[in-house]
Amino acid sequence: MRNLIFLFVKHGGFVTFVLMELLCMFLVVNNNTGQSAIFNNFFSAASNSMTNQGDKVTQFINLSDHNDSLARANSRLLQERDNALFIQTIRRDSIQVPETEQMFTFTAAKVTSNSTSLTNNSLTINRGKKHGIKKSMGIVGVGGNGVIGIVKSTTDNYSRVLPILHSQSKISAAIRRNGYFGSLVWRGRDPMKVNLVDVPKHANLVIGDTIQTSSYSSIFPEGIMIGTIDTFWQQAGTNFYEIDVNLSTDLSNIKYVHVVENLMKKEIEALKKEVSDE
């Protein structure tokens, strides 16, 4: 306290000066039209530019929220595409309105861990049982581009995915131009390349042909792009081609994916089971 008083005695003039000037400026700005106009003009310019800067920061902080909402919006849009619908209409008449039923639904998810450098890679997403994720659902890339893998196991909030970059992965795929199909496997070398095997040798192949999901798959909707043909050759002593496919999606930097659910899968599987039981 004594120091404070001493300080005031020594610098009291300056302190009083600053306080009184602040009071004066307050009076000036509040009581004089000219000065208050100048003051307001200056401060609105300054505060506007500060608000702008602040908005930029907030926008940056909110980016992940925006991403989430965009991913959700994407999921909704993917469900409305034709390949996610089951056409119920039976063509009996020449005029009819096609009647469709939802076949595939999409759930947006974020990748929480990922690897691409091993022979048996893995991937984890932040959606699980609570969000309706079940074993054997498909995973596709953002906006429905590129096949990522298949759900292998789920916990309450997370799911483990068997990505196509895994030696056990096997996904049915077809050539878009002529419909010949085979199985997509990975030999464990380049994370940007997978192999399409079991394509019959009478198929007409051209380098650059698009490989997509086949309509025989009960996991993925038909027509999701997987990649393009890089090279192909015939394995000695077999009747099948082996094709090198350039993946269209780089799995080493994916952040968001969509989980695909086939609502009619049970029906298909029950039917398959019935056939094999006979």
Add this chain to the structure above:
Amino acid sequence: MSNVVMTNLLRFIALLFIQVLLLKNIHLGGQSFNYIHIVIYPLFLILLPLRTPHSILVLVGFAMGILVDAFYDTYGVHASACVFTGFIRPYILAMFAPKGGYNLNFSPTKKRFGINWFLGYAATMFFLHLFFYFSVDAFTFYYIAEIFLRTVSTFLVSMLIVLIYMLVLDPEE
């Protein structure tokens, strides 16, 4: 002691009323050249006794300024200039300090320190006061040329009045 206080109180009232009742209404430049004002109330701050504490100078300056403002209807403009003038007074006095230093019982008047000393001191104070006043009045340095023009023209006329005041009344305190 009480004599000095009484003198300064009377001077405060007198200068205030001369300023707001008389000088406020004189427009030397007329309508076309509105750059000449006559300002003498800072003389009160200039003539306060040498031993006046720094913060009292500032506070008394504020009181004088805000009362002038009340009549000019420009709340804060004269007050801020007076607060500034009160604040810089010790530094200006230090600039003009005579060889042996000041006798703190005196007031800084023409009679005590001579006309040359007083004119230098008062002119510096007046010029800074007026410059500060016209700056706050414009509230932007965009019109710096006009601020200077007003300061110089007002300064010349005001100093003439101050000189007459000091020659005629020649106060000791």
